[in-house]
Amino acid sequence: MSAKLSDVARLAEVSTATVSRVLNKSGYVSKKAREKVLSAIEELEYKPSKVASYLASRKLDFNIGIVTGRRLFKILSSKSDQFYTIVLNGIEEFFLNNNMRGELVSTDEFSNSFDGYLMIGGEISEKDVRMVKEGGKPVVLVDQYLAGVKVDCVVSDGYDGAVYGMRKLFSKGLKKIVNIHGPLSHFGFRDRYDGYISAMESAGYLPRAFEYDEENDNMSAIIDLLLSRYGLPDAVFGCNDTAAIRAMEEFQARGIKIPEEASIMGFDDIINSSGTTPSLTTFKIFKREMGVVASRRLQSLLIGNEPHPTKISLFTEFVQRESTL
Structure with a gap:
C-alpha cells in the first residue's frame, strides 16, 4: 500500500x-x-498525489457545468427523481471535498464559461457532446455512452446484469420472458435490452420486447397488446424499475398474481422498488458511486492527467425480493 x-x-x-x-x-x-x-x-x-499537488500549488477551484437534457433538467431541479438525484448527490459530495463547484444547466442553455462538464442521462446526444467539445473543455458523460464519439463516460453494466437476471429466471424454469424497455437511444436501456436478447437467443428462447413511454404512460396498452398477441408470459423483465412496477400494477389490475402466475424483474433499485406488494426483484445500480467516479475522472482531465478517453463501467448487484419465483 x-x-x-x-x-x-x-x-x-x-x-x-x-x-x-x-x-x-x-x-x-x-x-x-x-x-x-x-x-x-x-x-x-x-x-x-498529482491532484493534491496541483490544487495546492495553484490554489484553484473548478467551476463545472452539470449538463442535462430538458426533461431531466426539470426533474433534477425539483429533486423528484429516485435515480439521477442520487447520482447528483455523489457529484456534489465529491465537489465539496475537492475544490469544485457545479451548476445545473440544460442543453438549451449551454455556456462555454465552465472549466469542464459532466453531461448526464440518455437525452445527451452526439450533437450536444460535439457542441461542448468545440470549446476545448474536458467532458465526461454520466449514464450515457455514444458509440464512435470517443468521449469519456461512466455507465453501469446493464448487459451483464440482464444476462445474469435472465439466467436466474431460466433456473426457475421460466422461458417465456418479455422485455419492456425505454427509448433505445438511451445507452442504459439499449445495454440491458442487448443483454436480454443475447441471453434469450443463447438459451434458444424467442425474445419479445415492447417500448414503454414513461412520460405518457402507455403501460396499460402494452399489457393489453402483450396478452392478446402473446398470452400470459412466465416473466417480465423491465429495463428500469418504473416500467417493472407499472407492469406489475397492470397485471394485478387484471387479476394476475405476482409471482405465482408471472414473475416481474426490474432494474435500478430505486427507493420505491422495496415498497411494492410484492416487493420488486431488481438490480442495484451504484448511483452515488457513478457520480463520484465521473467527477474524479473529470478532475483528472482538468489537470491533464491520463487524457486518453476512457469508458468506465460499474457492475450491478442482483437484489432478490418477492416478485420473482
Whole structure:
C-alpha cells in the first residue's frame, strides 16, 4: 500500500501542515524539520498525489457545468427523481471535498464559461457532446455512452446484469420472458435490452420486447397488446424499475398474481422498488458511486492527467425480493 502524507508526518514527528509546506516549498520550516521530512519521504518512498499537488500549488477551484437534457433538467431541479438525484448527490459530495463547484444547466442553455462538464442521462446526444467539445473543455458523460464519439463516460453494466437476471429466471424454469424497455437511444436501456436478447437467443428462447413511454404512460396498452398477441408470459423483465412496477400494477389490475402466475424483474433499485406488494426483484445500480467516479475522472482531465478517453463501467448487484419465483 502506498504511503500517505499522514504516514510521512508520523515518521518525521511533525504535523501534516509541515509536510505540506516542505512539499510545496511554501512557508517557514526549520532546517531540522525539513531534513526529517525529506528523510521520511525517502524511507517511505512517498509520492504526492498529482491532484493534491496541483490544487495546492495553484490554489484553484473548478467551476463545472452539470449538463442535462430538458426533461431531466426539470426533474433534477425539483429533486423528484429516485435515480439521477442520487447520482447528483455523489457529484456534489465529491465537489465539496475537492475544490469544485457545479451548476445545473440544460442543453438549451449551454455556456462555454465552465472549466469542464459532466453531461448526464440518455437525452445527451452526439450533437450536444460535439457542441461542448468545440470549446476545448474536458467532458465526461454520466449514464450515457455514444458509440464512435470517443468521449469519456461512466455507465453501469446493464448487459451483464440482464444476462445474469435472465439466467436466474431460466433456473426457475421460466422461458417465456418479455422485455419492456425505454427509448433505445438511451445507452442504459439499449445495454440491458442487448443483454436480454443475447441471453434469450443463447438459451434458444424467442425474445419479445415492447417500448414503454414513461412520460405518457402507455403501460396499460402494452399489457393489453402483450396478452392478446402473446398470452400470459412466465416473466417480465423491465429495463428500469418504473416500467417493472407499472407492469406489475397492470397485471394485478387484471387479476394476475405476482409471482405465482408471472414473475416481474426490474432494474435500478430505486427507493420505491422495496415498497411494492410484492416487493420488486431488481438490480442495484451504484448511483452515488457513478457520480463520484465521473467527477474524479473529470478532475483528472482538468489537470491533464491520463487524457486518453476512457469508458468506465460499474457492475450491478442482483437484489432478490418477492416478485420473482
